Amino acid sequence: MTIPNGQYGGAPGYGTQYTQQFPEVLASTALQAKMPGGVLLASGNGVLAKGTVLGKVTATGKYVPYKSTNTDGSQTAVCILDNDQDTTNGDVGASAWIAGIFTSSALTGYDANAGTQLKLCYFV
Template sequence: MDLVNTQENSKAQLFAGDFPRVLMPVTIASGAGVLTAGTVLGKITASGKYKAYDDAESDGSEVAKLILAEDVDATSSDVNAMAYAAGHFNEDALTGLDAAAKADFEGTPIFIGKIS
């Protein structure tokens, strides 16, 4: 198995269109655990750091903001990573996406769709 090509093919499935992609640096908060590329991120209000979006939270991460661009392990320390602030994403490849997150992304340059 060609790991590089497998990773590229898997990453390509994250995108549903050619809308320009914009990456930005973020800090994933310690304790966020292992997160994979395509995880919907919310921003913790108090620290400005990110963790997996969760509509049930009340720390700011209940609002979907970005999409993680790489796998990270923030189990025991903060991790610097890259996240997408714009693009057209395949909803089937996103982790943590729900109706509320889709609503949060409305009016932003993050578009969610299906690959046809």
């Protein structure tokens, strides 16, 4: 929607309005806990979305997207990323949930195995 210039006494209007969506992965904010000290996301995984299930690579101690078929340690779900992070150009420190009530359909990489491994998380 654009407002004509004349409506603001000759000054430019606010122009076109855009909306942003902030996907919410928490089903409730009543119970939640984050990983103490945060996590170090390994570089080279591109942009990781809020709600990505993370696993920890045993050899490096860095976190990558969880996948049950991996064999490097990241086949075990450890936590859930709480904000979008770009790992394209290097390792990134981030915060992640280890407990909470989550909307499983809003998570990236969630499967039944992750649901079992994330023992302090409840999924709806």
